[in-house]
Amino acid sequence: MNNFKILLMIFEIIFCMNTDGIVSLPGHLQFKNFNHILNFSSYEISSECKNAMKRLKTLAEKFDFTALKILDASAKIGSGLLNGNVNHYGDYDLCIDAKSDQLQGKYCLADIQFHFHDSLNQYRNLLMAHEPYKNKFDDVPHITPKSSNIFWAVCMPSACSHHDLELAIKSAIDKNFGKYIKSIELAVKEENCQVAKDESVMNNLSLGTKLTIGIFGLILLASCLSTLYDSSTSGNENRNELFLAFSIRRNFNEIISTEVNNKEIGTLNGIRFINTILILLCHKCMEIHYHPIANKTALTDLFQAFFSVPLRACYLSTEVFLMMSGLLTTYILIGKLNRGQNVGVFREIIARYFRFTPPVIAIILFCAYIFPIIGRGPIWPILIESQAKICRANGWRNILMIQNWFNFEDMCMYNLHHIGTDFMLFLVSIILIIKLHKYPRFNILVFAFIAIASNTARFYIVYTHELNTYVRYGASIENLKATCNEMYAIPLYRFPCYIFGILMGYILRNHTLMTLTPRTLKLGWILSTYGLIITAFISYINNFHSEPLLTALFASVAPLTFCMFFSWIILLSHNGFKNFLTNFFEIKYFKITTSLSYGIYLVQFLIFNYNAAVARVPITFSFYHNMFDLNEFVLIITAALLITLFVELPFENLRKKIFDTKSTSHNYKLNVSKMK
Numbered sequence: 001m002n003n004f005k006i007l008l009m010i011f012e013i014i015f016c017m018n019t020d021g022i023v024s025l026p027g028h029l030q031f032k033n034f035n036h037i038l039n040f041s042s043y044e045i046s047s048e049c050k051n052a053m054k055r056l057k058t059l060a061e062k063f064d065f066t067a068l069k070i071l072d073a074s075a076k077i078g079s080g081l082l083n084g085n086v087n088h089y090g091d092y093d094l095c096i097d098a099k100s101d102q103l104q105g106k107y108c109l110a111d112i113q114f115h116f117h118d119s120l121n122q123y124r125n126l127l128m129a130h131e132p133y134k135n136k137f138d139d140v141p142h143i144t145p146k147s148s149n150i151f152w153a154v155c156m157p158s159a160c161s162h163h164d165l166e167l168a169i170k171s172a173i174d175k176n177f178g179k180y181i182k183s184i185e186l187a188v189k190e191e192n193c194q195v196a197k198d199e200s201v202m203n204n205l206s207l208g209t210k211l212t213i214g215i216f217g218l219i220l221l222a223s224c225l226s227t228l229y230d231s232s233t234s235g236n237e238n239r240n241e242l243f244l245a246f247s248i249r250r251n252f253n254e255i256i257s258t259e260v261n262n263k264e265i266g267t268l269n270g271i272r273f274i275n276t277i278l279i280l281l282c283h284k285c286m287e288i289h290y291h292p293i294a295n296k297t298a299l300t301d302l303f304q305a306f307f308s309v310p311l312r313a314c315y316l317s318t319e320v321f322l323m324m325s326g327l328l329t330t331y332i333l334i335g336k337l338n339r340g341q342n343v344g345v346f347r348e349i350i351a352r353y354f355r356f357t358p359p360v361i362a363i364i365l366f367c368a369y370i371f372p373i374i375g376r377g378p379i380w381p382i383l384i385e386s387q388a389k390i391c392r393a394n395g396w397r398n399i400l401m402i403q404n405w406f407n408f409e410d411m412c413m414y415n416l417h418h419i420g421t422d423f424m425l426f427l428v429s430i431i432l433i434i435k436l437h438k439y440p441r442f443n444i445l446v447f448a449f450i451a452i453a454s455n456t457a458r459f460y461i462v463y464t465h466e467l468n469t470y471v472r473y474g475a476s477i478e479n480l481k482a483t484c485n486e487m488y489a490i491p492l493y494r495f496p497c498y499i500f501g502i503l504m505g506y507i508l509r510n511h512t513l514m515t516l517t518p519r520t521l522k523l524g525w526i527l528s529t530y531g532l533i534i535t536a537f538i539s540y541i542n543n544f545h546s547e548p549l550l551t552a553l554f555a556s557v558a559p560l561t562f563c564m565f566f567s568w569i570i571l572l573s574h575n576g577f578k579n580f581l582t583n584f585f586e587i588k589y590f591k592i593t594t595s596l597s598y599g600i601y602l603v604q605f606l607i608f609n610y611n612a613a614v615a616r617v618p619i620t621f622s623f624y625h626n627m628f629d630l631n632e633f634v635l636i637i638t639a640a641l642l643i644t645l646f647v648e649l650p651f652e653n654l655r656k657k658i659f660d661t662k663s664t665s666h667n668y669k670l671n672v673s674k675m676k
Contacts, residue, residue, distance in 0.1 A: 044167050044171070045164050045167060046163075046164055048159045048160070049157070049161065052157035052158075053156075053157065053160070055102060055103065055157070056070060056103065056157055059103065064102075064103075065100075066098050066099065066102070066103045066105075069095070069097070069155075070095065070098045070155050070156065071155075073092075073094040073098065073105060073153075073155035074154045074156075075090035075152050075154070076088070080294050080295065082123070082126040082127065083129070083294070083296065083297050084127065084128065084293065084295070084297050084299075084300070085292075085294045086127050086150045086152075087150060087152070087618070088151075088292060089151070089378040089379075089615070089617070090107070090154070092153070093616070095107040095153075095155035096194065096195070096196050097196065098155070099196055103157055103158075104158040104195060105156075105195070105196075106157065106158040106160065106193055106194070106195050107154075107194045107378070108165050108188050108192060108193040108194075109153055109188075109192045109193075109378060109382075110152050110154060110166075110169060110186065110187075110188050111141075111149055112149060112150045112186050113137045113148055113149045113150070113185045113186075115181070115182045115183040115184070116181060116182060117181070117182050128148060129293075129296035129299070130297065130300045131147050131148050131474060132147050132299070132303050132473060132474065133146075133147040133148075133289065133475055133477050133480075134147070134148055134474060134476045135147060135149065135477035136148075136477070136478060137149065137185040137187075139477045139478065140481075141382050141386075142383055143408060143409055143414060143481065144286065144477050145287075145290045146477070147289060151292075151379070153378060161190075162188040162189060163188070165193075169188075191385065191386070192382065194376070194380075194381065197376075205373070208368065208369045208392065209369040209370065211369075212365045212366070212368075212369040212370055215365065216365075216366075216370075219246070219362075219647065219650075220646065222650070223246040223248050223645075223646055223650065225246075226245060226650075227248045227249055229247070230244055230250055231249070244653070245650050245651075245653035245657065246646075246650040246653075248646075251649040251653075252645060254595065254649060255596065255644060257592075257595075258588040258589055258592065259588075259591075265328075265331070265508065266573065267569055267570050267573040267585040268324055268327075268570065269585070269587075269590035269593070269594045270585030270586060270587060270590045271320065271324065271566050271569070271585055272321075272597055273590045273594075273597075275321060276597055278310055278311070278314060278317045279314045280600070280604060281310075281311050282310075282311050282312060282313070282314030282471070283415075283605065283608060284608065284627055284629075284632075285302075285308070285311045285312060286471065287605075287608040287609070287612060288612075288621070288626060288627075290379065290383065290609075290612035290613075290615075291612055291618075291619055292615065292617070292619070293618055293620075294619065294620050295620055295621055296621070298622075299621045300473075303473040304473055306540055309536060309539045311627075312471035312472070312539075313470055313539045315469040315488070315555075315559070316535065316539075316558060316559055316562045318418060319494075319562065319563060320562065320566055321418070321422075322422065322494060322497045322501065323498065323500050323501035323504070323563045323566070323567070324501060325422050325425070326425070326429070326497075326499060326500065326501025326504075326505065327502070327505040327508070327570075328501075328505065329426060329429070329430075329433065329505065330436070330502045330504075330505030330506050330509070331505040331508055331509050333434065334433070334437055334506060334509040334510065335509055337434065337437040338437070338509065345431060345434070347659065348430060349426075349430065350659075351655065351659045352423070352426060353401070353423070354651075354655045355655060356419055356423060357399060358647055358648070359599070359602055359647050359648045360399065360419065361399060362643060363602045363603070363643065364395040364399070364412055367387060367412070367413055368392045368412075371384055371387075371388060371610075372385050372388045375613065375614050376614070377614035377615065377616065378613075378615070379613050379615075380613045384609060387413065387609070390410065390412050394410055394412045395412045398411075398412050398413070398416050398419070401419065401420050403416060404420040404421055404491060407485050408481060408484040408489060409481070413605065414484075415601070416602075420489075420491075421491050421494055424491035425491050425494060425495065425498045429498070429499075429502060432446060433502060436502075436506060447499045448499075450495055450499060451495055451500070454492065454494070454495035454496055454499075455495075455496040455556050455560075456556075457492065457493060458487060458493040458496070458555055459552045459556040461487050462483075462487060462552040463548045463552035465482065466479070466546075466551070467483040467551065468483055468551045469483055469487070469551070469555045472546060496560060497560065497563050500563055500567070504567050504570065504571070508571070508574050512575065514575045516575065516577060521572075524568050528564055528565045528567075528568035528569075529565070531561030531564040531565050532561065532562065532565045534557070534561050535558045535561045535562045535565075538550070538554045538557065538558050539554065539558065569581055569582060573585070573586060595644065598644070598648060599639070599640030599642075599644040599648060602640070603636060603640050603643060607632060607635045607636045608632075
């Protein structure tokens with residue numbers, strides 16, 4: 001118990017502020033040793049800050065409202081420390097709005113990591129809620145949350161710099177409790193200190209912001225004019241299709257259409273829906289750690305539960321999307337070749353590039369120039385402004401589809417890495433897919449060799465570098481980052497499931513109405529079901545053990561067994577063998593989610609990050625309430641609808657017109673980019 005008292009005192013001295021000792025107030029209202037004291041009287045503190053702190057003291061003694069706001073807005077020690085409730089943002093708005101002729105509040109977020117002596121380690125483990133993610137102090141926070149760090153807000157006069165606050169905290173710790181702490185890492189970064197923005201700043205927008213607003217304004221104008229043209233020429237068979245490309249009415253009807261023709265692979269809509277939900281929940285499971293949580297140990301307990309395995313194995317769902325991408329690409333190209341159509345490699349590459357790019361450009365422009373100015377919050381600089389800076393500097397890489405050549409931490413909207421992976425796999429495979437039509441046996445062997453070589457390389461890199469594609473309980477952020485940079489974002493290691501899909505697409509196109517005996521059906525169900533069980537088992541074992549062999553097996557075997565289950569469903573449905581599973585995946589309403597899936601993929605992190613960046617107070621975690629946040633999902637669907645309605649479909653219509661693709665392949669809602 002004495003050790004815990006010491007711990008409480010350490011927290012109190014770190015996160016409370018004073019000028020030079022006692023702040024005397026009239027009568028019985030005295031702040032004795034104002035919260036024990038951050039030492040702003042140290043000789044290293046700037047003279048401007050010392051004078052501001054003295055002025056704060058003087059005004060506080062006179063009950064000046066602005067001074068009291070500044071004193072009150074800093075984070076205070078609350079209950080639930082041993083339940084992981086250690087991240088406190090104070091009163092952000094109270095601090096930011098504290099402004100007068102003599103004082104202005106500055107809100108700073110201190111980033112702290114303790115390393116206690118052995119006698120206090122048990123308490124540190126509870127304070128950090130058992131560290132569901134283990135991070136180094138200087139790990140980049142905008143990619144993954146830092147569960148080993150404490151974020152604590154301090155409100156101080158604006159004359160004090162971030163460096164002054166950092167010195168004050170260090171000085172107080174060293175002077176009073178240095179003997180209890182083995183080491184401490186502390187940073188108060190300039191970008192994590194905020195003051196009230198001058199109203200004129202909003203009127204002084206950057207050139208990039210003005211151009212972005214202008215581009216979005218032109219798109220909106222084109223949509224309105226196209227919609228008017230659509231309404232005024234309704235029923236006219238000779239109207240210009242090019243002028244209808246941006247029609248809101250026409251594109252909205254396409255989005256909500258549930259019509260599925262016989263030539264479509266209907267089960268893909270359901271498979272896409274299921275895996276989209278799994279990826280959303282997986283990303284949500286990580287993003288929620290950015291929020292201050294009063295009962296963070298409850299969230300940590302979720303990481304140890306068996307039912308949480310699918311929420312942390314989203315790597316498998318991304319492999320399913322790669323499988324479907326290869327399947328649909330092959331299905332469409334082989335279909336064209338079977339009908340005697342000419343397939344130009346360069347033409348297909350350009351068409352595919354222009355299919356991906358317009359929504360990507362729109363979302364990058366929004367993230368870089370619009371997003372930073374539409375809100376504010378305690379960790380707004382960490383999640384929103386830092387990502388905007390990266391997008392302004394490196395967004396061109398995404399437009400050229402070369403973002404995968406660079407590290408995750410330098411990637412604009414790192415979730416867009418999948419577009420780069422998919423596009424690179426397409427570039428490598430398209431010639432072989434065309435050759436597959438003419439020389440099937442030889443090219444099947446070539447594809448098999450590439451898949452085996454890629455999977456062997458994946459096993460080797462994961463095993464030797466001890467990477468982990470599963471978000472394991474207690475996972476190291478450094479290890480997850482290394483996994484992304486060395487394997488996950490590298491197309492070389494992502495061939496197996498893509499080629500699995502290529503071969504499936506060839507079978508579906510050239511071997512329809514296959515005859516499957518009852519014995520074959522039984523064997524197929526056994527293999528596919530056991531594949532799913534093996535996937536779940538390997539995933540669950542990885543939750544608690546990080547042996548290189550297990551992680552390498554998960555990275556190389558689990559994706560194939562997972563894809564095998566969905567491939568079996570597709571094969572059965574396509575050949576007329578119906579059951580409750582195939583009927584479920586063929587529900588026609590899943591086609592609406594297919595129409596929105598690319599938009600969902602693009603906007604999900606924007607919504608997650610926005611909600612985390614504006615959070616002011618700790619939440620009480622509840623699985624169903626927080627993981628299935630209806631308001632958040634509605635925002636994601638709404639944002640996806642907007643980018644689909646105003647950007648994706650209009651530019652897709654233009655692309656079709658420009659490339660004059662009259663084949664029936666475009667009657668399918670099969671674009672691979674809608675799967676991530």
